[in-house]
Amino acid sequence: MVTAGTFVELLATTGLVIGLAMVALWLVSLMLRNAAIVDLFWGFGFVVIAWVAWLVSPGGATWEVTIGDGSPTTVALDGRRLLLLLMVTLWGLRLAIYLTWRNVGKGEDFRYKAMRKQWGSRFAIASLGTVFLLQGVLMWIVSLPVQAGMFHSGSIGPIAAVGLTLWLVGITFETVGDLQLARFKANPDNSGKVMDRGLWRYTRHPNYFGDACVWWGIYLVALTAATWWTIVGPAVMTLLLLRYSGVALLEKTIATRRSGYAEYAERTNAFFPGPPSPG
Secondary structure, eight states, X not given: OOOOSSHHHHHHHHHHHHHHHHHHHHHHHHHHTOTTHHHHHHHHXXXXXXXXXXXXXXXXXXXXXXETTTEEEEOOOOHHHHHHHHHHHHHHHHHHHHHHHHHTTSOSXXXXXXXXXXXXXXXXXXXXXXXXXXXXXXXXXXXXXXXXXXXXXXXXXXXXXXXXXXXXXXXXXXXXXXXXXXXXXXXXXXXXXXXXXXXGGTOSOHHHHHHHHHHHHHHHHHOOTTTGGGGHHHHHHHHHHHHSTTHHHHHTTHHHHSTTHHHHHHHSOSSSOOOOOOO
């Protein structure tokens, strides 16, 4: 195992790996003429970063146990690092599998089609920076708590327990919300209608709320005196969900595509769950 001697070296290693992965994904997108594959990689990219950080962090992949004749044997990593690894892996793989199931075979997303029209013949090289490398940088920033948590030792104490609980709330909102929406869309009678049942009755975007909970939970599990500053990770994720790639972007056009959405928006919170307004 290659070990990073300093935290800067760990950050450089994860940055290099995710950068190379995004360039490779970009090359595949050129062959497929479909930049939307970057969205399918979003969750898996965090898994890659977490595993690389685990593998290169000093002592991150090992712990000592006594077996046989009583001599210490190195077999695994400490509990907090393992917990972080599992949290990111489960979240990232669930998201990647769901998005792949939902989007494969449906062509390129309208956002990238609009970019192709805007950039014309320059789209290929423009997409490398504005789509693929940009998402790689965002993954790297959002995952800073995981990277720091892998490098700096810590314990599973009360704060980590709160973080795990928040993560469980988040992944439940994401999973249940996605399943409820998929079931709703599978019914032809619901075509063009607004999903306002289940979790969607209490928040217009339970999946985005769940995403935010997941990453604030991961931050709390990773939190030590040396990692407090990585709050930038969940803060950036929340900002993206609220102002850029999440709620704000989706709601620019959804009212024109869903009859009754304006009325739904009036009675239902956009992000944080709450009881619907009367009327």
